[in-house]
Structures are given as C-alpha cells and as structure tokens.
Amino acid sequence: MEPKLSPLHLMEYENEYGAHNYHPLPVVLEKGEGVFLWDVEGKKYYDFLSAYSAVNQGHCHPKIINTLIEQSKKLTLTSRAFYNNKLGIFEKYITDYFGYEKVLPMNTGAEAVETAIKLCRKWGYESKGIKENEAQIVVCENNFHGRTTTIISFSSDTEASTHYGPFTPGFIKIPYNNVQALEKIINENSNITGFLVEPIQGEAGAYVPDDGYLKACYDICKSHSVLFIGDEIQTGIARTGKLLACDYEDIKPDILILGKALSGGTYPISVVLSNKEIMNVIKPGQHGSTFGGNPMAAAIGIASLQVIQEENLAKNAYDMGLIFRNKMKTFCENSKIAKQIRGKGLLNALIINNSSYKELAWEICLKLKDRGLLAKPTHTNIIRFAPPLTITEKQIKECLEIIKLTIREFE
Incomplete structure (x- = not known):
C-alpha cells in the first residue's frame, strides 16, 4: 500500500511536475458534496467558487453521478462516425429546454466559443454576403471567453496574451456597457457579422452592465443583420437567478453558448445553440469533435438540466443572491476595506480597497x-x-458571518 502523502507533498508534486499556469490557494481537496468541500486532512469548507460556475447543482449531485455511472457501463464514445441512442434525445431535449431549433455539441467552453466564431463567420460569408476573409466580429474590452489562440487574440488581459502571437485577425474591441460604441462601429463597418458578449463579465469580477444595455445592443444587431452571440458559459443555467442572464432583458441570442454547469461539473460538455438558418451553413466534414456529442455527455447533460428545473435552482439563486448582496451592501457602508458588492443571483463580487496593500484580497x-x-x-x-445554487438561507447567513468577521480582522 502506498503511503498517504501530506498536503505539502501533493502541492509540491503539482509544482514540480505540472505547468505553472494557475496560482491556487494552498488547500488540497479530495471530496465534495453539495455546497461543501473537504481537504485531504478532513477539514470541511464552504465552496464559494463552484469551479467557476460549473457545479451549480452542487458537488457530486446524486442524480447526475448515477447517470454518469449507469451510462459509463453501457457506452461512452462512438465518435460521430455513427449514430448513438443518446445524442438525438439530448439534442431534442436541450433545444426544447432553451427554445432553439438546432444544437452543436462540443466539450469545453473555449471549444464552444471557437465554434460560435466559425459559425458566425461562415454565416456572414454565405448568408450576409460579406467578401471572403473580411468578416469582423465585435467583442468587448475585459472579456473572458477562453484561452485558445484565437480567443486571446481579442483579450484585454496581457497575462493571457503576451508572447503567444501572431494573433488571429477579424475582431474589433469596444468598451463594455457602451451602447453608443457598438452602434458607431456597426454603422461604420459593413463587414461586421457578429457581436460576442458576456451578459455579465465573470472574470472581470461579476461586472453587471446597466439595465437595458443588452436589449439595446440586441436591437442594434437585429436592425443591421448582425448576429448577437451570448456567451452564457458562466452566467447561464440558473447562476444569475434566471435560466439565462439574457432572460432579464427578454432577449434571445442568435447564437447561445453554454458549458460548465451543463454537466454539473462532472464531465466536459458545451453546446452552441441557434436556429436552422444559421446552423445549416455548417455541412458534414466542415466542423466537428471526436468527443463532442458522445453518449456520456448526452445522458449527463439531460440529467444536469433536469436537476436545475426539478430543484427550482434559478429561484433559489435569485433569492439567496438578494440576501447576500443586501447584507454585504450594509456591511460595505461601514467598512474601510469592503468597498462595493455587485452581481446577480449567486454570481457576486466584492471590491476590496487594496490601496495600502496590493495583496490584500489574496490575504x-x-x-x-x-x-x-x-x-x-x-x-x-x-x-x-x-x-453552488443549492445553498440554503441558513448556510448563506453563516457564510456572511464568516466573510464579515474575516474582513473586520483587516480593518
């Protein structure tokens, strides 16, 4: 029997043998259930990151895990060279669930964004009549859509882009939460085929745009035959208190990108949803993925979405988010360190006054x-x-006390 390694040894292994592409907190986790995580020494924690919104349904949700186990005993992968008995059922389920006509399944969020970009460009050439290789997609400053070469080509984050060039052309960056900037660039450029936007910028720190921003941008896109592409990988699937963050303004993206919580954090699943007119520009052999649409993903995807509906997690996210922000707003009014709380549902961010100590938020x-x-x-x-969206009122209040007590230590 191998000796049990200490947390220090396990962290040293990652540092020694793994690429240093993340800067994790010094905690080594081995178990998760619901809103809780446990480290290798048995200490219990509230999870207030949810794997960047991938575990909206809570860690190791029994319905999702049982689906994974049962499907893994039958069939895991065929590739799309053949039909399987799960994919079509999933495709019908998810298109009905979100109100779209077609879906293209992938694996990771970044792959889905890349798919949406390719789809948008192809539609621009074949349906809008843009000249080959001249299509432009408008994106927003401080966006986060992934870390592939194409996606970092339009990132504002120099850490993500430095020394990775040359970059993919065809993108125009404008300020986020600025309707006039979008309108101006679309009026000036007839080669724009799409507008790619996060309804709430997640990596930027739950940056919520002004009310009406998304609807105004959507209307501008519609009036100029520009595709509105909603990246709801982090904001979708009930995270913000509605099924989609776009639902707050009653808009339906021409192309919708989903991932993360589509599997409840158990398996890489992402999708791109659209209508037939847009999706049908992609023909056999023109885009694909060995794992995209595999029977495991199809079965897990249905179970994950059923949990969101059956447990009314959008409403719980809305209600718990209100409690959290209201309590934190009151706290911020009398704090020298906690400056502002912002967010929607259970996607929230606390702005810290770190003027006297840059690493204060880390500490x-x-x-x-x-x-x-x-x-x-x-x-x-x-x-x-x-x-996780399964958190109860009692738990959210307990966590509020932990947060307030901790910040008071630094006042």
Missing part, C-alpha cells in the same frame, strides 16, 4: 480558507463569491 481569501470558506481573488482587488 483575505487565505483567512477565509482558515475559517472554512473557499473563494478566490481576480484582478488583484476583487473577490468572487459564487456558491
């Missing part, structure tokens, strides 16, 4: 860990708070 997260709550900073002075 706060270390203290939160010591008190049994796991969260992670972004952009130096922002701490994201995004627990």
